[in-house]
Amino acid sequence: MPGLLLRDGRPWSAGGPADLLIRDGVVVKIGPGLDPGDAEVLDLGGRLVLPGLVEAHCHLDKTLFGGPWRPHSAGPALADRIADERVRRAELGLPDPARVTALLETMAAAGTTHVRTHTDVYSGSFGGCHGTGLTGVEVVRDVAARLAGRITVEQVAFPQSGILTNPGTAELLERAIGLGVGAVGGIDPAGMDRDPVRHLDVVFGLAERHGVRIDLHLHDPGSLGVFELELIIERTLAAGLAGRVTVSHAYALAQADAATQDRLAAGLAEAGITITTAAIFDFPVPPLKRLRAAGVNVACGHDDIRDLWSPYGSGDLLERAMHLAYRSTFRRDEDIELALEAVTYNGARAVGLDGYGLSEGASADLVVVEADTPAHAVVTRPPRDLVLKAGHIVARSAALSLPPAG
Numbered sequence: 001m002p003g004l005l006l007r008d009g010r011p012w013s014a015g016g017p018a019d020l021l022i023r024d025g026v027v028v029k030i031g032p033g034l035d036p037g038d039a040e041v042l043d044l045g046g047r048l049v050l051p052g053l054v055e056a057h058c059h060l061d062k063t064l065f066g067g068p069w070r071p072h073s074a075g076p077a078l079a080d081r082i083a084d085e086r087v088r089r090a091e092l093g094l095p096d097p098a099r100v101t102a103l104l105e106t107m108a109a110a111g112t113t114h115v116r117t118h119t120d121v122y123s124g125s126f127g128g129c130h131g132t133g134l135t136g137v138e139v140v141r142d143v144a145a146r147l148a149g150r151i152t153v154e155q156v157a158f159p160q161s162g163i164l165t166n167p168g169t170a171e172l173l174e175r176a177i178g179l180g181v182g183a184v185g186g187i188d189p190a191g192m193d194r195d196p197v198r199h200l201d202v203v204f205g206l207a208e209r210h211g212v213r214i215d216l217h218l219h220d221p222g223s224l225g226v227f228e229l230e231l232i233i234e235r236t237l238a239a240g241l242a243g244r245v246t247v248s249h250a251y252a253l254a255q256a257d258a259a260t261q262d263r264l265a266a267g268l269a270e271a272g273i274t275i276t277t278a279a280i281f282d283f284p285v286p287p288l289k290r291l292r293a294a295g296v297n298v299a300c301g302h303d304d305i306r307d308l309w310s311p312y313g314s315g316d317l318l319e320r321a322m323h324l325a326y327r328s329t330f331r332r333d334e335d336i337e338l339a340l341e342a343v344t345y346n347g348a349r350a351v352g353l354d355g356y357g358l359s360e361g362a363s364a365d366l367v368v369v370e371a372d373t374p375a376h377a378v379v380t381r382p383p384r385d386l387v388l389k390a391g392h393i394v395a396r397s398a399a400l401s402l403p404p405a406g
């Protein structure tokens, strides 16, 4: 298969214009004035080149994306949203492969090349669904397999209704691992299950036995959440799982005083734990600059997208990065770039991607936009003129056209 030479791009962090030569799905050379050989040439006209965007936290199985507009039907409290989902899930035919497909296709066209999604695993009856409790895992797995050349999906088996409070869920999490999920999830070990030690026993036990990663939802606020973060740090260190554990949301970390944030940040960095945020509504956003200074990996995702939990969300990670930068009160380019790192390099680190980035030898997962700087791209969210997944063209605007063959 002939390669592809991207002529006159501006790779993020390359410091100037460069060509990128791609062969067999890999960026084999980056530099000025490259010889294309037999490769097809595509002139980027000085456009900015970013690595493929990495969605670090969403819920594909819940989405209504691409369907008719559904006014939000739940009451204002968290319990209202849980109850609403229980009632309407079966009524709406969720999870719906068509909706999951529509969202993944939109994400891919917007430059997302990798997705981590939390899929509900439940025991007994849930929302009128009496299936195995693993239906969502199977639906997302099958859709992801069909789109594998365009976008890569990793599932987290997510105990939305708790583990200990929902007997049978631990066994289902283990069966989900057998179906190929890459990570085991958890949710508010204290607030939901009221027994953080036993909750973490289950989650870390599964990860250690099966070699999967961990990604826990932690909404518990204040000193309770701080205590749980301390437990998770201790567990991760004891299990030697550095680089394989993520805590999503971690509102308590954002709410803590500066001294507590510094103490937790040092522990998170030592344990190699990623913090993933979604920067949605007015929910607390972890202190990105403070965490980065301490060496903590901070990733970002949408969380809910057009579902029974939230009518918002577009699947565009540049928009999500903009929200993260805005919520962080970032104005300077170098600060706004931290938010872009969260949806690129840090997300890749969170999900453990090998060969990611804008370097020779990396997988050719790229997105090309018309922007002066990376911060300009975050603020303006320009159209994606070109998206490559492992060297294959996933999306290309009319502004970029290949010369006629021959």
Ligand SMILES: [Zn+2]
Pocket (backbone or CB within 6 Å): 057, 058, 059, 118, 217, 248, 303, 304
């Ligand atoms: Zn979530």
